[in-house]
Structures are given as C-alpha cells and as structure tokens.
Amino acid sequence: MTRVVLALSPHLDDAVFSAGGGLAARAEAGWRVVVATLFTGGVDAPKGFALACQLDKGLGPEIDYMALRRGEDEAACAALGLHAVHLPLLEAPHRDYHSAAELFRAPHADDPAREALGPALAELIEAHGPDEVWAPRALGGHVDHVLVHRATRASASAARLCWWTDWPYADRPAPADPESPTVAALAWEDEALSAAARTRKADACAAYGSQLGFQFGGEAAMRARVRAMAAERYATARA
C-alpha cells in the first residue's frame, strides 16, 4: 500500500521552505505527500495591517493576494511532486492581530483558530490516512505556527509525528513555542541535501515570488541560502 505523509503547513510556503527537501525525497521514494496549508482563506477588501501586509510586497489592493499565493503554492508543490491542499482558515492579520510585533506574541485567548484547527486537522487525518504527519516545531514563535504546532500535538492520530525546523525563522534568534517539547525529549534527524536536491528545492521556493523579497531580500539571496543548506533538520519524539 502507498504510504502517506500529511504535511501541515501554516502558510502558503512554510512546508516547502522548511521541509521541501525531505518531502520531495519521500515523494521520490513512492510516498503520496499531501501538503495541507491551513491559513489560505481570502477576505474581500482587506484593511489596516492585513492590507499593509499585501501592499508592502508591492501588490495593490485590487489583487486577490491569497489567490495569487495559492497559485504559487500549487506550482511549488508540483515542482517537488507534492499534492497541495488549501484550507480556508484566515491568517493572523485577518484575526485581529494588528502589527508585526503582535504576530510573534502569545496567541489571543479568543483567537477563533484555537477552536477551528482541531476539527480541521481531524478531517485531514481522516481524509488522507497518513502514516506520518509533518508539522512545524514553531521556531520563531509566529502565532499561526504556534497554533498549528499545538493543534498537531493535541490531534489524535497513530501517525508518526515529525517536526520540521521552521525556515527561514530558524536562522533568527527567537524561541520555539514555549509549550513545545524540550530539546531533551526530541530525537534529531538530518535530511542531507545533495547539490541536485538543493537546486530542486530552490527552484520550488522560487515559485513563492510574492514572499521572496520580504523573507530573503530577493530570489538570488534565497537561492544562495538554499545552496548553503547542507541538510534540513527534523525532530521526532524520543522513543
């Protein structure tokens, strides 16, 4: 029977940026790899901080920002042999997080994503029957990553859990979700990336054109950083 990986990506880019090499290796080995991105819903006429997040990427208010990014994700996943699934939950700027600083503080007590993620994950697990679930360790502490991390840990699944190292957040000095298991409780696995795998990963990452300036300072800088990446780092629970 075909084995299945279900990768739970908070945003349209996280799984490929953080785990593109490892996921592509699974797909190449014959696994079915589903990348389910959770926060991909769009709103009509975004305002305030949500609109600013689009404008600061050079995209005018008339552009359907989330539709553009869903298209980027389809292209990136296709380039690596992964199946893209998009859930319509709303990103933090559409859930009353009003500044960049607020995105990296604790989740709001009344954040509707707290309620929505559990059933959404249960449905994905039921639909895809994964042997492995891959999800962010939430390094960097972005509220959407933290919520997906916690919901994954709370989900009832017999699948093996594998935590990816959030990239590029992992390159910045910031803590993981404080509720994340301690490093001592984790076993670490490196997915070594060959030169060919790095090129393939960089090509897939390049599909997220709207994010490259903001995250890396442009495509060339992203490619240089992927070229320098000898391995992706994963954590699993210690047996």
Ligand SMILES: [Zn+2]
């Ligand atoms: Zn993200």
